[in-house]
Amino acid sequence: MLAPIKIRDASLKQIRHACSNCSLRELCLPVGLSRDEMKQVDQLVTQGRPIRRGEYLYRAGQRFHSIYAVRLGFFKTSVISEDGREQVTGFHMNGELMGLDAISTTRHTCDAVALEDGEICELPFDDFESLARRIPALQHHLYRMMSREIVRDHGVMLLLGNMKAEERIAAFLLNLSERFEQRGYSHSSFHLRMTREEIGSYLGLKLETVSRTLSRFQEQGLVKVQNRLINLTDEAGLRQLVSSCVRD
């Protein structure tokens, strides 16, 4: 969830635990599976496939067979409008699922491309579904993951519909920070895998605005920017930016 809708997500820590050290981590499955059930899921989850930067997992219009779990790396998904405008719909890192949008039409509705070398897990959806019928926790888990995607999208809608450039970028940085931290990386220092243009496309801004805003943040001592390396030097300040503007 990118924009600050106030809902506590108590389940995060739990999930992180469950994901830490088993072969199911790429599914982020909560604990509670029997040894036998685990084995069945394992069989479904094919060995992670290495993916090179720039490689597409799928493109809009292609037939849908599998959902994809990021095991490693950084991906972007985007939709292209009739007249060729790109809207980045998300950036995805390990433990996150892609392709859920395709279930409804049995065709992919967006493109998914790797922004750095990585590894992904392909989950044939038919198999997943029938296995889910036998393993309630698995069924429930997918409902939860899809629901989470909807919540995330609503957050982006709030951001796009209501926030101004500074707020959007602050929210974006804080969101990345949080997600890196959840994965055991530094929350205050991280590398952007995407271009300014891609950030802009996600946030509904032009790349110049993204660049300028980052520069301004730097002047204000909120962040330190060296190319794509970001240092959050005043997280509280950023947080304030997100939730304070346009107060009435």
Place this chain on the structure above:
Amino acid sequence: MLAPIKIRDASLKQIRHACSNCSLRELCLPVGLSRDEMKQVDQLVTQGRPIRRGEYLYRAGQRFHSIYAVRLGFFKTSVISEDGREQVTGFHMNGELMGLDAISTTRHTCDAVALEDGEICELPFDDFESLARRIPALQHHLYRMMSREIVRDHGVMLLLGNMKAEERIAAFLLNLSERFEQRGYSHSSFHLRMTREEIGSYLGLKLETVSRTLSRFQEQGLVKVQNRLINLTDEAGLRQLVSSCVRD
């Protein structure tokens, strides 16, 4: 799907058929259930409850128990940011589900309110889930409905991130038109159930901009506007607006 991502939805007509005349229409379940399965679903789907205009189905933060199927009427869902800004996340009419966002956290993440008197069906989610395990078509159907919501949200993201006011409003009118038509109402003449402000909140515009744009459309002969009654007098023109601006 609001913005024109080019994916054909072949299943719509089929669904409409299935929904036409059975007690499951509020779930929009595709055919293929046995008589016995139907009966089980029927038991789950409580008798539709009448809802008055202004009544809330749920509010953000409340515990999640059920998803809601609109049987009749017109609803809006919206998220409120920390500092009180409202983002309308959707308008919902009969056959559509609300509350899917709540599955992930077991708390509702948005408000749902009736914009006119109507009738809704409450579906206790736990029961739904266990029934879904026994009825594959039901399980699959919920995955599809959730996926569809994700696709729709991506369309809104495209609209908010890339389109200008005129395009947004044209897309919005065409989307309503299509949905009314799918339900057997006129596609060219319909009544807006929401205020200009609510339209604006959904589309990321101020109410003045919505009003002005509608007036301009009227001058251009694209629509006829009488209060909330809308007459699409040049659908082709509207369609062109949506897909032609900012061509490069």
Place this chain on the structure above:
DNA sequence: GAATTTTTTTGATCTAAATCAACAATTGCC
């Protein structure tokens, strides 16, 4: 059905972000 409140329209002005432009820095490639 008169009075109050809410919603809508329209005009004037302002402003945040887009656009246009030029150059600098990085990255990737032969």
Place this chain on the structure above:
DNA sequence: GGCAATTGTTGATTTAGATCAAAAAAATTC
């Protein structure tokens, strides 16, 4: 390691839509 291509920065200018304001029209309430 040098060269081309991509990506990023910064400045000047424009503009779409926001904001402010006021009045008109509808809807609601008593």
